[in-house]
Amino acid sequence: MANFDSINTVNIKLEEALAVAIKSEENRDFSPTIKGITVGLSSGTSGNRGVFLASEKERAYWVALVLDRVLGFSLKKRSIAFFLRANSNLYDSVKSKLLAFHFFDLLNSIDFHIKRLNTLQPSILVAQPSMLLELANAIEANKLVINPIKIISVAEVLTQEDKVYLTNVFKQTIHQAYQCTEGFLASTCEYGTLHFNEDFLIIEKKYIDKEQSRFHPIITDLRRRSQPIIRYELNDIIQEKASCLCGSKLMGIEAIEGRSDDILIFRNIENQEVKIFPDFFRRAIILSDNTINDYALIQTEPHRLILYTKSENQESFQMACEAIQELLNKNNIFKVEISQTNHNHTLKGQKLRRIKNDVRKTN
Ligand SMILES: [Zn+2]
Structure with a gap:
């Protein structure tokens, strides 16, 4: 940047x-x-x-990729429920006569989403794991009745335990798309294994452990022109999969570690439970001051947060605090105490979790 x-x-x-x-x-x-x-x-x-x-040409290519690798081509008319923090005209461009694209704004409440999904009856559901879990809970509580033919998990790491639970509730393979600023990196085959898109990406492995089982991918995107991505190292920790039943030559991923986040849970002014996705906190913090280059937010009690910010600006902590309080207030949550820590606790553990909910463990 x-x-x-x-x-x-x-x-x-x-x-x-x-x-x-x-x-x-x-x-x-x-x-x-x-x-x-x-x-x-x-x-x-x-x-x-x-x-x-993304230029128009790159966008068209991206659409083709999404159709081919993620949605799968079909002549049947399909409706897609797509949960996003922010829509993009990139996503809007997937629209066609055969695909009706419905943007679900993460800023809306879960009850609103359930109502809308029950009416829409999407054929394809795209959401981050934390939202898929919420929807699975609603299905189990008989509040939500939908029968999508395909489910795609995006944006957050899908843990093995969540994958098993979601597979059981939705009674189908949970597909994944691994995408970030740096590009559309991997998508799942029919066995639900993520494979790097090595037909247009060069993936070099920078091993980070002695056993050479975990690496940071260094990516080169052979397709991007407007914003070239050349030998760009990601912080994601990848575990390589030795082989996949599908027989693909594209490198398989056993697991993506180190991007796991938690949902933070609060009580609003009416004493109702409110869940806020980690992405909102992440954004609130990083948008509050662009000199912040590392941070961590840990919820230790329902009304207590610990915030770590690393930056050259003395005011960064205060600015991030204000942004977090503003986000909470918007959700009718007040009186949350934010204390400062000078140590990034999340780096201690094996998993890098910048936004972390530690409340459940103490209960
Ligand atoms: Zn495979």
């Missing part, structure tokens, strides 16, 4: 791109582009915010 202006080939300045992307998130109007180039915001794997650019 520091070299964004010189790296991109479409003469777009980072400042300009950020302004457009942030404004479209705030107004929840996701149509603006710059010179026909789609601009999107992503928190990126390093936790700091990133901007991605």
Whole structure:
């Protein structure tokens, strides 16, 4: 991001791109582009915010990829329920006569989503694991009755235990798409194994353990032009899968570690339980001050949070606190205490969890 202006080939300045992307998130109007180039915001794997650019041609290619690898082509008319924190005209471009695309804004309540899903009866459901778990709970409670033919988990790490639970409730394979600012990296085969898209990506492995079982992928995207991705190292910890029953030559992924987050749970002013997805906290913190380059937020009690921020700016902690309180207040949650820590506890454990719910363990 520091070299964004010189790296991109479409003469777009980072400042300009950020302004457009942030404004479209705030107004929840996701149509603006710059010179026909789609601009999107992503928190990126390093936790700091990133901007991605996609030209019309790259967008068309992305659509083809999503159709081919994620949704699967079909001449049947299908409706897709897509849960996102922010829509993007990138996603909107998947729309066609055969595909009806329905954006589910994560800012809305779970009850609202359930009502809408019951009416819509989507043929394809796309959501992050934490939302899929919520929906699975609703199915078990007989509040939600849907029969999607395909379920795709995105944005967060799908843990093995969640995968098993979701597979049982939805009675089908849970598919995954591994995508970030740096590109569309991997998608699942018919056996539910993630395979890197090595037909247009070069994946180099930087091993991080002696046993050479875990690595950071260094990616080169052979397709991207407006924002070239060349030998870019991700912080994600990948466990390689030796082989897959599907017989694909594309490298399989056993697990993605280190991007696991938790949902934080609070009580609102009416004493109702409110669950807030980690992504909202992540965004609140990183958007509060762009000098923050590392952070952690741990919920220790229902009304107590511990916040760690690393930055060169003395005011960063205060700015992040205010952004978090604003997010909580928007959800009618008040009187949450945020205390500062100078140590990033999340780095101690094996898993890097920047947003962490520690409440359940103490209960
Ligand atoms: Zn496979």
